[in-house]
Amino acid sequence: MIARDNTPVTPGSVADWSSVEGLQQRMIEAVEAMQQMADDMGRASHVSAYDSDRRKKALSRAMAAPLAGGESAAKAEALARADAVYAKEFDQLAKEHLAAEQTVSDWTAKKLVWQTCQSLLAMQRETVKHL
Numbered sequence: 001m002i003a004r005d006n007t008p009v010t011p012g013s014v015a016d017w018s019s020v021e022g023l024q025q026r027m028i029e030a031v032e033a034m035q036q037m038a039d040d041m042g043r044a045s046h047v048s049a050y051d052s053d054r055r056k057k058a059l060s061r062a063m064a065a066p067l068a069g070g071e072s073a074a075k076a077e078a079l080a081r082a083d084a085v086y087a088k089e090f091d092q093l094a095k096e097h098l099a100a101e102q103t104v105s106d107w108t109a110k111k112l113v114w115q116t117c118q119s120l121l122a123m124q125r126e127t128v129k130h131l
Contacts (some may be wrong), residue, residue: 006111019126023117030114034107041107058093062086095097 047054062080063073071079080086 010128016101020121023121023124027114027117027121030117033110034114037103037110038108040103044103044107045098047100051093051100054093057092058086058089062089 059077059080062083062085063076064075066079067073
């Protein structure tokens, strides 16, 4: 390309060692962060996978007393859903699910940083090949 003053326009600076080193450092930091999150990620995956089952179990615990008292299943469910103890447990389960989703999001963000750095390093390697 030629600029308005007829001088050639050169592409942006070619990657030097400092930019490669910076990308490698960001990759290392992302991997270390992901390793530190491994336990939390395992718990988060478990909470997310079994959220429905955990909510059903909470409902069944709340329904136990009305069913034992001779109520029908439909009425026992209605009474259980109106119970303050069930509402409190349900809210706790919702908070745990939200925290699990946040952990998964954080881990995914770290993974994307790593993948982006990997792609940028691959692009720089190809640029150097063609110099």
